[in-house]
Structures are given as C-alpha cells and as structure tokens.
Amino acid sequence: MKWKQPLGPAAFIAFLLVWWQVELSRQAVHPLPTPLQVLAGLTELIAKGLLLKYVVASLFRVTWGYVTAALLAIPLGLAIGWYKRSEMAFNPWIQVFRPISPLAWIPISILWFGVGDISAIFLIFLATFFPLLVTGINAVSNIPEVYVNAGRNFGLRNARLVYHVLYPAVVPQLIVGMRIALGIAWLVVVAAEMIAANSGLGFLIVDARNAGNRYDLVVAGMVMIGVIGFLLDIGMRSFETIPSVRWGYSED
Amino acid sequence: MSALSQPGKWEKFFWPLLTGSVLLAIWYYAVVVTKTTVFPMPVSVVKGTVELARKGVLLNYIGDSLHRVAVGYGLAAVLGIPLGLMLGWYPAASRVVNPVIQMVRPISPIAWIPLSILWFGVGDSAAMYLIFVGSFFPIVVASTNAARNVPSIYRRAGRNFGLNRASLLAKVVFPAALPQIIIGLRISLGIAWLVVVAAEMVAVNSGLGYLVMDSRNSGKRYDLVVAAMLMIGVIGLGLDFGFRWLEKIRSVRWGFRQES
Amino acid sequence: MATQVTVASTERVANATQAKVRVEGVEVIFDRDGKRTEVLDNINLEVAEGEFLCVLGPSGCGKSTLLNTIAGFLSPTAGRVVIGGEVVSGPDPRRIFVFQERGVFPWLTVEGNIGFGLFKLPGEERERRIKYYAHLVGLEGFEKAYPQELSGGMKQRLEVARALAVNPDMLLLDEPFGALDSITRLTMRRELLRIWHAEKKTIIFVTHDIEEAVQLADRVVVMSARPARIQQIVEIDIPHPRDISSTRYLELRDGIFEQIGIAHKI
Numbered sequence: 001m002k003w004k005q006p007l008g009p010a011a012f013i014a015f016l017l018v019w020w021q022v023e024l025s026r027q028a029v030h031p032l033p034t035p036l037q038v039l040a041g042l043t044e045l046i047a048k049g050l051l052l053k054y055v056v057a058s059l060f061r062v063t064w065g066y067v068t069a070a071l072l073a074i075p076l077g078l079a080i081g082w083y084k085r086s087e088m089a090f091n092p093w094i095q096v097f098r099p100i101s102p103l104a105w106i107p108i109s110i111l112w113f114g115v116g117d118i119s120a121i122f123l124i125f126l127a128t129f130f131p132l133l134v135t136g137i138n139a140v141s142n143i144p145e146v147y148v149n150a151g152r153n154f155g156l157r158n159a160r161l162v163y164h165v166l167y168p169a170v171v172p173q174l175i176v177g178m179r180i181a182l183g184i185a186w187l188v189v190v191a192a193e194m195i196a197a198n199s200g201l202g203f204l205i206v207d208a209r210n211a212g213n214r215y216d217l218v219v220a221g222m223v224m225i226g227v228i229g230f231l232l233d234i235g236m237r238s239f240e241t242i243p244s245v246r247w248g249y250s251e252d
Numbered sequence: 253m254s255a256l257s258q259p260g261k262w263e264k265f266f267w268p269l270l271t272g273s274v275l276l277a278i279w280y281y282a283v284v285v286t287k288t289t290v291f292p293m294p295v296s297v298v299k300g301t302v303e304l305a306r307k308g309v310l311l312n313y314i315g316d317s318l319h320r321v322a323v324g325y326g327l328a329a330v331l332g333i334p335l336g337l338m339l340g341w342y343p344a345a346s347r348v349v350n351p352v353i354q355m356v357r358p359i360s361p362i363a364w365i366p367l368s369i370l371w372f373g374v375g376d377s378a379a380m381y382l383i384f385v386g387s388f389f390p391i392v393v394a395s396t397n398a399a400r401n402v403p404s405i406y407r408r409a410g411r412n413f414g415l416n417r418a419s420l421l422a423k424v425v426f427p428a429a430l431p432q433i434i435i436g437l438r439i440s441l442g443i444a445w446l447v448v449v450a451a452e453m454v455a456v457n458s459g460l461g462y463l464v465m466d467s468r469n470s471g472k473r474y475d476l477v478v479a480a481m482l483m484i485g486v487i488g489l490g491l492d493f494g495f496r497w498l499e500k501i502r503s504v505r506w507g508f509r510q511e512s
Numbered sequence: 513m514a515t516q517v518t519v520a521s522t523e524r525v526a527n528a529t530q531a532k533v534r535v536e537g538v539e540v541i542f543d544r545d546g547k548r549t550e551v552l553d554n555i556n557l558e559v560a561e562g563e564f565l566c567v568l569g570p571s572g573c574g575k576s577t578l579l580n581t582i583a584g585f586l587s588p589t590a591g592r593v594v595i596g597g598e599v600v601s602g603p604d605p606r607r608i609f610v611f612q613e614r615g616v617f618p619w620l621t622v623e624g625n626i627g628f629g630l631f632k633l634p635g636e637e638r639e640r641r642i643k644y645y646a647h648l649v650g651l652e653g654f655e656k657a658y659p660q661e662l663s664g665g666m667k668q669r670l671e672v673a674r675a676l677a678v679n680p681d682m683l684l685l686d687e688p689f690g691a692l693d694s695i696t697r698l699t700m701r702r703e704l705l706r707i708w709h710a711e712k713k714t715i716i717f718v719t720h721d722i723e724e725a726v727q728l729a730d731r732v733v734v735m736s737a738r739p740a741r742i743q744q745i746v747e748i749d750i751p752h753p754r755d756i757s758s759t760r761y762l763e764l765r766d767g768i769f770e771q772i773g774i775a776h777k778i
Contacts, residue, residue: 012348012352016352085263090268091268092268099491100484100488101461103450104461104480107464107467107474108481111291186360194362194454205366215366215370218367222364222367226358226359230355232358233358419631427620428617505660507618
C-alpha cells in the first residue's frame with residue numbers, strides 16, 4: 001500500500017508537534033517558542049519577502065562553493081587514486097588538513113576575502129573539497145582489479161580504458177560521496193553565514209536573536225534549514241536509482 | 253592501479269616528504285612575493301607554537317577541547333547506539349522515526365547555537381550540547397544500518413539455540429553490528445572534532461577553536477591562528493588513528509575489509 | 513527397464529516403534545507483493561529415530577524450505593510437523609540447524625562458538641563439553657582461533673561442533689558442504705558419518721548432489737521441482753563404510769539419475 005507509507009511518520013510528527021505545543025503552553029516561561037509561534041514567524045518572513053531572499057542567498061553560496069569544489073576535487077581525486085605513487089604523495093597531507101574544521105579557516109578567509117559572499121563560498125569550497133577528493137581517490141582504489149584486467153584483456157588502452165571501465169565503475173561511489181558532501185556544504189553554509197555574511201538562513205538565525213531575541217524566527221530559520229537540507233538529500237538520492245548506477249548499491 | 257611497477261617501501265616516506273616540501277616552498281614564496289604583512293611565514297608558525305607551549309596555554313586548551321568532545325560525543329554514543337539498534341531491529345519503528353531524524357539532521361549544529369546559549373548560557377555546557385547534536389544523528393543512523401545489515405542467518409542461529417529477544421539483541425545483533433557501529437563512531441568523532449572547534453569560536457573562553465578566533469581578534473596574531481589550525485589538524489588525525497587501531501581488535505576485525 | 517530400487521521398509525525403520533519426525537500434509541505458499549508461489553505441495557514424510565535422511569532435489573526446488581519448516585523457522589500454510597509427539601511451532605535447541613560455514617559467529621573464537629548454546633551450564637561442565645566437541649570434530653589446538661583464520665572445511669566442522677554441543681535430538685543440515693571444494697567435501701562426508709555413528713543423532717540432510725545423498729543416507733527423499741512434491745523415497749541398504757564403486761551403489765545411484773531424468777553420459 002504505497003499511500004499508507006507516509007501515514008506513520010506523518011502521525012508521529014503531528015504527535016510531536018502537538019506535544020511540543022501543549023507542553024510549552026503549560027509553562028509560564030517558554031524555553032522554546034511554540035509551533036504556532038514558529039508558524040507565525042515563518043508567515044511573517046514570507047510576507048516580508050525575506051524568506052525567499054535568504055533561501056536563495058544560501059543556495060547560491062552552496063551552489064558556487066560546492067560545484068567549484070566538485071569540478072576540481074573529483075577529477076583530481078580520480079587521478080591521484082589511479083597512480084599509486086601520487087596517492088602515497090598526497091594522502092598524508094590530506095589526512096592532516098581534512099580534520100581542520102572549515103570554520104577554523106574563518107579568520108584567514110576574512111583576511112583574504114573580507115566579510116561577504118566570497119568568504120562564505122570559500123568556506124563551502126574548503127569544506128567540500130576534501131571529502132570529494134577523498135571520495136574520488138577511494139572510488140578508484142575500490143575498482144575491482146578484475147574489471148581493469150577485463151578491460152585490458154579486450155585491448156582497451158588508457159583513454160578508452162578510463163571511459164569504458166573506470167568512469168562507469170566509479171560513478172555509484174561518486175554519487176554517494178557527492179550526496180554526503182552536499183550535506184556537508186549545507187551544514188557549513190549556515191555556519192559560514194552566521195559569521196561572515198549579511199544575508200542567508202544562517203545570518204537570519206544569528207540576526208533574529210541579536211536584534212531582539214526573536215526566537216520564533218530563530219526556530220523558523222532552523223526549520224527551513226532542516227527542510228531544505230532534507231529536500232537536497234532526497235534529490236541527490238534520486239540519482240542513485242538510475243538503473244545504470246543502481247548496480248553499485250547493494251540491496252537496502 | 254596503473255601498470256607501473258610496485259612502489260618500494262622507501263617510497264612511502266619519500267613521496268609525502270616531497271609534496272610536503274613543495275607545499276612548504278609554495279607557502280614561503282607566496283608570503284614573500286605578495287609582501288603580505290599579516291599572513292605568517294612557516295617559521296613564525298613554528299615559533300608561535302613553541303610560545304604557546306611554553307606558556308602552558310597549548311596543553312590547557314587542547315585538554316579543554318578534548319574534554320568537551322569527550323562529554324558531548326560520549327553522551328551521543330551512549331544514547332545513540334541503543335536507539336539506533338532498536339530502530340534497526342524494529343523496522344516499523346524506523347519507518348516512523350526516520351523521517352524526523354532525516355529532517356533534523358541537516359540542521360547544522362552551528363544553527364543550534366542561539367538556542368543552546370539560551371538554554372545553557374555561554375560556557376562548556378552549550379559547547380557540549382552542540383557536539384552532542386552533531387554526533388548524535390550520524391551515530392544513530394550508523395547503528396540503525398548496522399543492525400539492519402546483520403545477516404538473518406545469525407539471528408536464526410541465535411533463536412535456534414533458544415535465546416530470547418533480549419539475549420538475541422545483546423549476544424548476536426550487537427556483536428554482529430559492532431564493526432559497522434565502530435565505523436559510524438569513527439566518522440562521528442571526526443564530526444565532533446569539527447563541531448567543537450566551531451562551538452568554541454562562539455560560546456566559550458578556552459580551547460583550540462577559541463584560540464583561533466582570539467589570536468586574530470586580540471592582536472592579529474595570524475601566526476598563532478595558523479599554529480592553532482595545524483594543531484587542530486594533527487589532533488584530529490591522531491583521534492582518527494586511535495580509532496583505526498581499535499578496528500584491529502580481533503573480535504571486530506572480521507567486519508572490515510583487508511587494507512592492502 | 514529402470515533398475516529396481518526398493519522402497520520397502522528396512523530393519524532400521526521397522527525397529528522404530530514411533531517415528532521421530534512426522535511431516536503431515538505440509539504445504540507452503542509464499543505470498544510476496546501479491547504474487548503467490550507454491551513452494552511445497554502436500555508433503556508427507558516420516559523420519560525414524562537415529563536415521564540419516566537425505567532430501568535430494570535440484571536447486572530452488574523447495575527442499576530448504578522444507579527443512580526450515582521442520583526446524584520451525586517457517587510456519588506451513590497448511591499441514592503440520594510433529595516431532596517427538598509435539599507440534600512444531602518455532603525454533604528449538606532440540607533440533608539445531610546447520611547452515612553453510614557462514615553460519616559461524618565471526619566475533620567469537622572457536623571456543624566461544626562451540627560454547628554459544630551452553631549458557632545455562634555451569635563453568636566446568638561448559639569447558640568440558642567445549643573440549644570434547646572440539647576434539648570430536650578435529651579442531652583441537654584451534655580453540656582460541658577466530659573463524660576468519662580457519663579454512664572453509666574447518667568452519668563447517670566448527671558449526672557442527674556448535675550444534676552438537678547442546679546435545680540436540682536432531683541435526684538439520686542445509687547443503688552444508690556446498691561451499692567447499694570437492695576434495696574437502698569427501699573428507700567432510702566421512703567426518704560427518706563418523707560423528708553420526710558416535711553421537712547417534714537423527715539427521716536430516718538437504719543436498720542437490722546425488723552422489724552425496726547415496727553415500728550418506730539411509731533413505732533418500734527425491735523431490736521434484738517447484739512446486740515440490742516427493743517423487744520417490746529410495747532406501748539405501750548398503751552398510752557403512754560404503755564402496756562407491758560397488759555394484760549396489762551404482763545401481764541405486766543410477767536409479768535416482770533415471771528418476772530425475774538425467775543421462776549417464778555427459
């Protein structure tokens with residue numbers, strides 16, 4: 001029964017919302033805004049045209065940072081993964097730089113790019129570059145030797161080997177890595193905007209609190225962040241169902 | 253993967269050193285060529301690190317950051333693993349709860365900062381809460397998948413030997429899921445380490461993240477900024493290594509593919 | 513004219529006063545996404561105490577389903593299984609199922625695996641039994657080893673030891689030697705028969721290998737393809753150890769070949 005599927009979770013969410021509303025209404029001082037207040041806040045933002053503007057700003061930064069990182073990191077990662085020696089050369093340094101939170105780059109980023117869009121995009125680029133690079137490297141090293149040997153057996157040499165064997169074999173892993181990196185990008189844009197920009201959902205959250213303790217808008221912003229992040233993830237997952245890549249995923 | 257001969261053992265050290273030296277050289281010359289007054293030379297970073305170490309600040313701050321991670325991450329693991337296992341074990345529960353998890357998960361821990369300061373005030377608890385939020389969801393998801401992927405053969409064998417539901421979970425599902433849970437824990441620890449740095453930048457007065465921000469704010473000491481960043485990288489790497497060492501223990505090693 | 517195969521009762525079945533296992537009119541129909549597949553059709557079978565019974569049939573014909581139903585992992589759509597006078601309603605330590613070697617628990621040592629079902633016993637007794645069964649299946653000296661350090665044949669023996677350690681009434685084996693190379697398989701068959709003679713358990717053994725069935729079993733239940741029915745039950749009246757070149761062996765084997773409709777020459 002396909003239509004029945006959303007019923008359970010929808011009921012659960014509804015239950016949580018009702019419980020949230022009731023529990024808070026009973027207390028004199030609210031540690032959290034009620035769902036109704038959040039809803040009112042959301043409506044207010046839509047009316048003022050701010051919601052759309054901020055969502056677009058955040059998505060804009062994510063797109064630029066993420067796509068730039070992908071275009072650079074994936075081919076680079078595939079190349080590095082292909083040549084054992086280059087992997088030996090770069091891997092230790094990647095391992096050192098990867099755990100450095102992109103947010104730790106903020107002072108440097110502000111130093112180089114000032115406060116604003118470029119800074120935010122740079123941070124997103126940094127945050128997604130390493131995961132995508134590592135995805136590319138791992139995708140290549142996980143290609144079963146048998147595929148490469150079969151390709152060679154049939155007389156394929158470098159360029160054609162890459163096109164006919166390497167590329168299709170890595171695509172499933174790449175897509176998974178790209179989905180995860182997109183999630184990271186979305187986490188980081190929020191953080192980047194809180195500190196280094198003047199618009200966007202992250203900025204909204206900080207600003208709503210600083211300029212008047214509007215926690216209803218804070219939570220409204222958080223809800224929007226969650227919803228859009230969720231939609232982005234679902235969008236990426238739909239790529240994983242295309243038959244020509246679906247073979248790469250074991251049964252769920 | 254390429255058709256070249258197998259690399260020798262010495263090459264394991266040679267190549268990284270080569271790239272490292274090249275990167276260092278690029279850094280040095282970039283600073284010289286752009287005549288920047290603020291961005292530090294490699295040497296100044298080293299001197300900065302020594303200065304911090306001598307003042308005792310370095311060790312203290314590292315300790316503070318690790319302490320916050322330990323509490324926030326530890327709590328996330330203690331709560332998240334059982335929850336994840338339950339959800340993996342009862343698919344009906346998972347179907348209901350999972351969408352909620354998927355919707356709350358993309359909310360960056362950083363976005364929780366205003367609320368966490370509202371609830372906990374500025375200080376350690378707020379930072380620990382942020383770390384908790386950042387690590388909790390990946391741990392739950394990893395544990396759920398781990399439980400679901402336990403081959404049904406093991407469960408059937410467990411039932412065959414007369415185990416009741418609780419024993420089945422403890423004696424079969426949990427050990428069978430453990431390797432995957434550990435992978436999830438390792439990834440979450442990496443996330444926790446990213447978050448602690450972020451949390452410290454805005455909510456506390458000590459720690460490596462705080463050091464990064466403070467060094468800039470009170471005196472544009474970019475040498476200390478970079479020193480702190482490198483410390484963050486090194487410790488993060490150390491934590492990762494520690495975990496990979498855990499993965500070698502024999503009663504879980506079966507679950508990991510052999511690294512060549 | 514096909515070679516004669518006797519279906520009359522032998523000494524062993526005649527001596528049993530009451531059948532250990534009775535499969536009565538069992539039907540199993542799987543219903544997945546609205547598609548109904550009839551897997552087992554009206555199976556009636558009796559297994560005597562201490563008997564070694566083989567269920568033989570091509571892959572996918574439902575013989576594993578039958579074994580799972582007898583074990584209690586599956587409920588039949590119709591009919592029932594009665595073991596020792598009780599109707600089967602779920603898995604039970606008195607009838608232990610042996611899978612292919614991937615059934616051993618990889619996170620436990622050999623000791624840990626063998627001792628797995630013995631959690632109700634006091635420490636000393638448990639130790640004793642573990643030692644005994646490790647020795648019985650030939651895994652002495654490997655007690656502290658983990659399954660990933662063992663060969664396929666050894667893992668299979670470990671699984672048999674684990675099953676025997678709880679002293680079940682019956683062993684149910686589902687193509688246990690399928691993943692082993694053919695040389696190891698011959699060794700394992702001999703081992704299994706040795707253990708069977710030592711422990712005197714009732715054994716129901718599922719296989720798709722005709723030779724294996726004729727080498728091991730007292731009786732062979734030949735099943736047809738899905739939906740599975742019992743085509744024939746063949747009595748193997750050769751005493752152990754069986755000479756696989758003897759006339760009688762070849763007679764019985766060829767009889768089954770013809771039953772299933774396979775030519776002698778490849």
